[in-house]
Amino acid sequence: MTQELKLLILEDSPDDADLIQRVLKRSGLNFQAVVASDERGFFNALNDNGFHAVLSDNALPQYNSTEALKLVKTIHPQTAFILVTGTVSEEFAVKIIQDGADDYILKTNLTRLPTAIMKAIERKKSQKEVEQEKNLSVEIINSLPGIFYLYDKSGRFIRWNRNLEFVSHYQYNEVARMKPWDFFKADRQTISSTAGPWFSESGPQGEEVTLIGKDGSRIPYLLLQTEIEYGGSACLLGIGMDISTSKKSELELKELSVQLRSLTHRLNSIREQEQRRIAREIHDELGQQLTGLKMDVFTLKNAVAAGKTANQLETKFGEVFSLIDEAIKSIRKIASELRPSMLDDLGLVAALEWQSQEFTKRFNIETSFNADEKAKRYELDPDVATGFFRIYQESLTNVARHAGPCTVKSTLEITNGNIIMKVMDTGKGFKSDNKEPRKTLGLVGVRERAMMIGANVEIFSEPGQGTELILSMPLP
Numbered sequence: 001m002t003q004e005l006k007l008l009i010l011e012d013s014p015d016d017a018d019l020i021q022r023v024l025k026r027s028g029l030n031f032q033a034v035v036a037s038d039e040r041g042f043f044n045a046l047n048d049n050g051f052h053a054v055l056s057d058n059a060l061p062q063y064n065s066t067e068a069l070k071l072v073k074t075i076h077p078q079t080a081f082i083l084v085t086g087t088v089s090e091e092f093a094v095k096i097i098q099d100g101a102d103d104y105i106l107k108t109n110l111t112r113l114p115t116a117i118m119k120a121i122e123r124k125k126s127q128k129e130v131e132q133e134k135n136l137s138v139e140i141i142n143s144l145p146g147i148f149y150l151y152d153k154s155g156r157f158i159r160w161n162r163n164l165e166f167v168s169h170y171q172y173n174e175v176a177r178m179k180p181w182d183f184f185k186a187d188r189q190t191i192s193s194t195a196g197p198w199f200s201e202s203g204p205q206g207e208e209v210t211l212i213g214k215d216g217s218r219i220p221y222l223l224l225q226t227e228i229e230y231g232g233s234a235c236l237l238g239i240g241m242d243i244s245t246s247k248k249s250e251l252e253l254k255e256l257s258v259q260l261r262s263l264t265h266r267l268n269s270i271r272e273q274e275q276r277r278i279a280r281e282i283h284d285e286l287g288q289q290l291t292g293l294k295m296d297v298f299t300l301k302n303a304v305a306a307g308k309t310a311n312q313l314e315t316k317f318g319e320v321f322s323l324i325d326e327a328i329k330s331i332r333k334i335a336s337e338l339r340p341s342m343l344d345d346l347g348l349v350a351a352l353e354w355q356s357q358e359f360t361k362r363f364n365i366e367t368s369f370n371a372d373e374k375a376k377r378y379e380l381d382p383d384v385a386t387g388f389f390r391i392y393q394e395s396l397t398n399v400a401r402h403a404g405p406c407t408v409k410s411t412l413e414i415t416n417g418n419i420i421m422k423v424m425d426t427g428k429g430f431k432s433d434n435k436e437p438r439k440t441l442g443l444v445g446v447r448e449r450a451m452m453i454g455a456n457v458e459i460f461s462e463p464g465q466g467t468e469l470i471l472s473m474p475l476p
Ligand SMILES: Nc1ncnc2c1ncn2[C@@H]1O[C@H](COP(=O)(O)OP(=O)(O)OP(=O)(O)O)[C@@H](O)[C@H]1O
Pocket: 398, 399, 401, 402, 403, 425, 427, 428, 429, 430, 438, 440, 441, 442, 443, 444, 466, 467
């Protein structure tokens, strides 16, 4: 080593201190030494952290090597410590090495001292490197976002990160006594075992498991486990990621697709029903009226052929005209049930007014509708108007079906650039914040429609408190 070593010699005999330095010089060691002869001198010298090694005598008048070693270990643990002494018992030598001294040398045999110093310094250096590496790996595993653990074939945990304790709510000492299968319940049978080691057969693989916390909490985890060799035997190293969020989205997606399927099914069956109803109305009403008309026209033809005048046939013509009027009315009725012509001709406000009156007439439920001036004048996009109208219809249908005896108040207004429709009833209400998936489709359809036109819908209801639906959409 070409670097100049800094040595601190704790020695109350100047002759011995000289002797030590002479021996070291003779060996060719490049060094600089500071000599302290008592506790105070030693303490002061140690203020300097640059010493590579301390060479300490065993017993000084009011100080000793055990105390000196304690001090060095506390303030400069990286400095090597060698006991250089006249005589020492075997037990004491063993004890001081156990306490952390790097070596001991007898003054009667100083020739080994230079090599002992070099070896002790080297060892300290590699100890420091190992310590640094260990600290780094502890930092890394503790800063991992998920959980980390290492266990042996018997399932005993060797290492784990703080996050494992944090998410499982088990303390360090508890984890140390536990086995992996005390925490994790595997979804599949492959790695789950309550009897044997918890090893996957082949290489690193992802397993979805449930981590069961001390408080009974259940968190879905994806575990990736790899077999590695540690301390000469096969161990399993695992990292786990919390997959609650993706699990939740997965479930939501499944639920949505079920809803979508039932919505499609319902749309189809509604279409079928509607077609059947229209067919019946056309057949029963229009069909009869036209048949009647045909018979009347036939009678008229015969009468004209028999030479009857228009005056003589006035009553018959009257019957024909009123049949035609009825047929026109029927056509209008069927058409407006399919889609109120008002929505296209007169706009949303008129259509909502008409629908409210129809509803009052049909169900005997007092229904008021008011629109503000801005809403009356605004020309909505036809698709948006249809969306608002259909949502209004579903709300009123729900009132008729579920709310019981009550009154309905609805409004349409434009405020702060938003068009807002409110439908409030004073009926029996329901738990609208229920998070259970809906089995019915009316309100699901309402939400779908709102989403399709870029509107937002909110439903507020509590049992006994009536129901309020608010549909709002920013205007372009
Ligand atoms: N105005 C209301 N007053 C009281 N309860 C209501 C009201 N609107 C909805 N509900 C409750 O909310 C539930 C869901 O309504 P939704 O319209 O989705 O279904 P539905 O009317 O029962 O069936 P459908 O799918 O045929 O519409 C209803 O079953 C009812 O319990």
